[in-house]
Amino acid sequence: MKKFLTLVLMSLILPCLTASAQRKTDEFTTKSGKKITITCIKHASIEINYNGTEIEVDPVGMWLKPETDYATFPKANIILVTHEHKDHFDRAAIHEIRTPATSIYVNQAVYGHFKNGLVMQNGDTRRYAADITIEAVPAYNTTPGREEFHPKGRDNGYILTLDGFRIYIAGDTEDIPEMADIKDIDVAFLPCNQPYTMTVDQVVNAAKIIKPKVLFPYHYNDTPVHQINMKLYGSGIDVRIRDYK
Numbered sequence: 097m098k099k100f101l102t103l104v105l106m107s108l109i110l111p112c113l114t115a116s117a118q119r120k121t122d123e124f125t126t127k128s129g130k131k132i133t134i135t136c137i138k139h140a141s142i143e144i145n146y147n148g149t150e151i152e153v154d155p156v157g158m159w160l161k162p163e164t165d166y167a168t169f170p171k172a173n174i175i176l177v178t179h180e181h182k183d184h185f186d187r188a189a190i191h192e193i194r195t196p197a198t199s200i201y202v203n204q205a206v207y208g209h210f211k212n213g214l215v216m217q218n219g220d221t222r223r224y225a226a227d228i229t230i231e232a233v234p235a236y237n238t239t240p241g242r243e244e245f246h247p248k249g250r251d252n253g254y255i256l257t258l259d260g261f262r263i264y265i266a267g268d269t270e271d272i273p274e275m276a277d278i279k280d281i282d283v284a285f286l287p288c289n290q291p292y293t294m295t296v297d298q299v300v301n302a303a304k305i306i307k308p309k310v311l312f313p314y315h316y317n318d319t320p321v322h323q324i325n326m327k328l329y330g331s332g333i334d335v336r337i338r339d340y341k
Contacts, residue, residue, distance in 0.1 A: 120135070122134045124310075136339055139315055160183055177213070232252040233254065236248040236270070237270055251268060262282050263284075278306050282308065284310070288321055297327070310334045310336060
């Protein structure tokens, strides 16, 4: 009987351990030695922990595969939402990780649905703490016939500066001219799934403009993102493929 109960318990515990183990983490260090851990959740959902500050980007829970139970996550200090599409904005997931003290940064369209959060327009900068700033940058489509997916001026990308370490989260965008103004990026997340965001060649072009030290292609669905590695070979950009399908 004891052996049977042990097997039952293990059958319940192991899937949870496996799911947790499958989340790939990458660690970085700021100029003053503070630790940044970036965890791949899925698609456009990213978890960033900076020196104990918990940051969630576009958290989406149970409806988008793989199902993500945000009730098991640490409570967030900061939540960033790029725009209102359901693969980026999920009220239920936000509810699970927010507290009364959580700062939620959104664009105007998300605020219109959510009636909550701090609205940021393209070009706005907010200081969360002495060593944490958040910039909202443009994210939009430029390919003729696709502008309606993400029209210019509506959605946000974000640049997080954590003790001088700069993380660019592009949101749903193509390789827009404003990327020429994005400088000194340590880590960039660039989306890759036409018709909604960028082709492989557009991601490569964007990476050459921004010149991040590390590039994570994300939001890529079935796009062959391994080609980005090949096309950026010799560029000095460290391309890391994680499970952001």
